[in-house]
Amino acid sequence: MVICLDFDGTVVDHCFPDIGAPVPGAIEWLKRFRKAGAKIILFTMRSDGGQFGSVLTAAVDYLEKNGIDLYGVNANPDQPDWSSSPKPYAHLYIDDAAVGCPLIHPENFIRPCVDWETIGKMVNDKFNI
Numbered sequence: 001m002v003i004c005l006d007f008d009g010t011v012v013d014h015c016f017p018d019i020g021a022p023v024p025g026a027i028e029w030l031k032r033f034r035k036a037g038a039k040i041i042l043f044t045m046r047s048d049g050g051q052f053g054s055v056l057t058a059a060v061d062y063l064e065k066n067g068i069d070l071y072g073v074n075a076n077p078d079q080p081d082w083s084s085s086p087k088p089y090a091h092l093y094i095d096d097a098a099v100g101c102p103l104i105h106p107e108n109f110i111r112p113c114v115d116w117e118t119i120g121k122m123v124n125d126k127f128n129i
């Protein structure tokens with residue numbers, strides 16, 4: 001299974017260009033997904049080299065330091081062999097801005113973020129993670 005994963009509002013609170021507080025449960029569930037064999041693609045608007053500096057690298061480093069190794073960054077590595085589309089192929093897209101994504105608003109968070117307790121159960125029920 002391949003999962004495309006947004007960053008701001010999904011893994012951390014919205015504090016762009018900084019890295020916000022960890023979204024409750026995000027890293028724990030992502031580790032469970034990885035342990036079950038899921039491949040994680042970071043799918044984010046963050047980029048390096050613009051006015052904000054290396055904000056994409058900061059997100060990649062954050063995930064790796066928290067034990068989440070990535071299959072790809074804004075791309076599915078296998079995809080160029082069979083598609084020229086810029087949208088990375090995945091079975092799931094987890095993004096706080098997705099319609100219907102369950103959200104919570106922890107105290108002191110700037111904006112609502114992904115409700116990983118609900119997302120984790122949804123993914124577990126559907127894919128038996």
Ligand SMILES: [Mg+2]
Nearest residue numbers: 006008009096
């Ligand atoms: Mg987001």
